[in-house]
Amino acid sequence: MSAGSTRASFVVYVALIFGLNLLFLPRYVSRNVFLLGVSTVSAFAVLIGLPAYIIGDYELAWLQIQLYSAKFQLPIFGTEIQFLQSIFVNPNLLGVLTFAGAFGALVLTVENAQKRQFLPISVSAALLFVNSFGMYLTHARASWIAFCLASTVYLGYVLLGRESVPYSVISLALLTFLFFAGIFLSIIPIDTHGRFALWTGGLRAFLDAPSPLGYGLINTHEAIAPYVPDPAFRGYSPHNSYVQIFLNTGIIGGLMYVLIVFGSIIEGIVRKNTVDVPMLGFALGFAVHQMFSVYTLFNTAVASILSALVFGYLICGYRK
Template sequence: MSTVDRQPAPPFGVDWSTDRLANGLTGLLFAFHLGLVVVAHATDSVLAWHLAASTVVLGADLGCRLAVDSARDATRRRLGLLVILLSAVAALGVVYRSTTPGFGFGSNRPLWLVVAFLVIVSFLLLVTDARRYTRGQWTAVGCFAILAAVYFAHTLSYAPSSAQSRWPVWSLVVMAGSLVVIPRLIPERVFLWVLSRLAAVVVLLGLATYVVGDYTLWMLEVRQWSGSPSVPGIETDATILRSIFGNPNSLGVLAFTGFVAAAVECHRSVVARRPLGATVTAALAVICGLGLFLSNARASMLAAAVAIVIYAGNVVGGRRAVPVVVVATVLTIVGFLLGMYVGVIGISDSNRFDLWAGSLAAIRDGPLLFGYGSPPGFIIEPYLGSGLSASPHNSYLSVFVRVGLVGGLAYLCLVVGAVVAGTLRYREVDVAMLALAVGWAVHQLFESYTLFWWSPGAVLGTLAIGYLLFGD
């Protein structure tokens, strides 16, 4: 018997059932923000601090709508708007100050970092009305705060003029916005709608290269890659696609999430008997799926398969099947990795086991509690053999190398803990977001990015966890 995810209730305080103009403007602002995230990874014209500023503006818009919709009288409404606007100005001031080479104020730099941290966190808690957080949500916020605080502390070892001393500010704003603000105040259906169409557009731009060749569109260079995509049992002579990105793996990340979002939308449209919507979303799923294959990003393919299997388990077997499918999927992946490690399964590990072993050795020999603070590639290089790329190719190990046991355990609690908590709440959890979150948790086993960053993988992965934790 087929079942469907229950559509999330309208977010607390903000009424998305009325005022189409306000909804449209907020939706456009959200779509613009996600578009900036994608473009920032494809060109140097959009910088990290632009994304941080965009996050603050989007948060201020949502916070003002919350203040207007939830205030009981005009006086409280005006006071709420004033507090949110003042906090937004302070947060934007911190973001702008972090762009200057002389970041900090001389000997008072530690105090400035504390002030910057508190201003940003206070703004994010204000616009989402933190008084309504559950105990589990406060736990997630605490894990995030610990992770960010360790990153911030490491910036003191770098010169104020260096990017290493400033990038945690931008990561703090972007990740916190994706974790708390957007999922708490923008409905999940809007997120899926924007994501599926954004991914399809980027894929279509890339597919055009098979007809007209490589080309330049404004500030974007649309290119192909070398080699041909392949999966077990499927070979092709087509060239690997990277579209607007510098690396095809980035296209795979966007296509993976767009494919899952479109597939979920398509299923919901079929159940709701909306033939036009089902047709459109099916076409989007095909486009994103084709882009995923042509990117040859195998980690993204695996993540997409994991997400689809979990969502399909809910569709076919109902909510009771969800925890069984999640556990079975995770155990299957662990079994495959063990089989590859002992040589029973003849699939190349692309030297990942050697990279992971080198990363574990660096963690063992280094500052155990708070990590090295430096980029992992530089740290693990002495532990690797010749010819290996200096990258852990594992997000979890990257975090442990950089911020030690304290930051690493906070990161694990946030990512893995969210998946475990969502699985245990299978009766009411948004299964689409649980499926995406599990897909992202698996994806991070094979890639070096972390969620404390502003790349499309970091933002989309954090959004999936945010909707799982805060989207209900």
């Protein structure tokens, strides 16, 4: 890669943003300010997206609000509705934002209730309802799983204390592994839309990487295409952040990335007496969510910024 190429400048630009999100902003911006901010922005995206179910696609200033073409069935009424997409090009993007917004609102609601601050409780509870409802309408199942994992860790801590944290995190990680194994072995009937084929193709492409630093900043869609056995899924991304980072940066960068993500979670388990438990649960949710997407912490996507900030608050949030 030429030192003067736009790709080289992209690396420098993203590295700066990554450093700010991971090490700078969490030290100087309150964790609750972050949670309130993301839950408010997420609720705004949901609220301006809901009218599309009544009036159809529309424009709000420079924003294009629309619904996704795919549909899913409501369990209560038995009718099919389109996925909520709002201002994004894909409902999964709104899904990860509403996951962050819903969990942030949940933490604020519980903490306000513990402090008996009744006005903030009503605000945070409303944000929790709006974001949870929006997350359901996106039909982003990875976001559902992430929210359930993060909420279980946090609510277990609230009800059972800090001693429950290591057990809940390890148990949830094991259950998640068994869940994936059940899907892979077709024991659990869930359509993965070819993700296992894409993951396998990505891993095979990684093993054939030209160097320990991987392929560099390439189009991973094309890199894994020859290794994907099913022609129906060729031309797609790996749909897995870990596979993506190993392809781009090789064994060296991939292991460093895994160390940041899972090393931070393991350290949080070890330091259970001083860790910020809500951010530990948040980080576990994002760690699992990255198995279904390719945003990675080292990028400029909405999910990348959010996840990097979450891990930053986890790393910087230990009590003295």
